Amino acid sequence: MTVTLLVVAAVIALGDWAAVHLRLFRVEYVLKPLTLAVLVAAAAVADLGDAKPWVVAALVFGLLGDVGLMLSNGGTDRPFLAGLGSFLLGHVCYLVAFSIAGLRGVDVLAGVLITAGIAALTLPAVLRGATRASGAAFAGVVAGYAAVLAAMTTLAVGTGLWVTAAGGVLFLASDTLIARQRFVGRIPHGDLAVIATYHVAQALTLIGLIGAA
Secondary structure (H helix, E strand, O other): HHHHHHHHHHHHHHHHHHHHHHHHHHHHHHHHHHHHHHHHHHHOOOOOHHHHHHHHHHHHHHHHHHHHHOOOOOOOOHHHHHHHHHHHHHHHHHHHHHHHOOOOOHHHHHHHOOOOOOHHHHHHHHHHHHHHOOOHHHHHHHHHHHHHHHHHHHHHHHHOOHHHHHHHHHHHHHHHHHHHHHHHOOOHHHHHHHHHHHHHHHHHHHHHHHHOO
């Protein structure tokens, strides 16, 4: 059943990517949350050991975050902030799940190096843009979110599970692209890149943890 649901989620995700690329917004509004809903179902029936409730919760918060960002008008409105908060809680749930799955010191160090490198290259411009857009206080919120995201990615790599590690790094890449598009400037095919890396990140994170259980 888990494999079947993962395949279904992949098919729906591909449809969503096509909708994003073709700017079929009504289709996207259905397929984007549906992809996460199916991943939630896959996690609910999967053998994830003691990490299971935390993984399911992380995916549920991801679903809520998707809805928040879809309802946002593109600025720092309430739906965007609600979506940001949901994703933040999802990252915290993943932090717990990765800790339960087990961490290895050398892999955690590798995760620190990866996240530090990406942050050094991307975060200063994002924070400057966030400050210009909504002030220093909001930029502080973005910095706090970035810290939790970095911790999630670090521990994803720290599990030593290469599939989950790839998922964590792709999640960091997806969120970094969102921040760049909102606070720095649009990039070619940026929306498609965001959704593709996000869906693959969630799926790989889940698959890696299933394999470790």
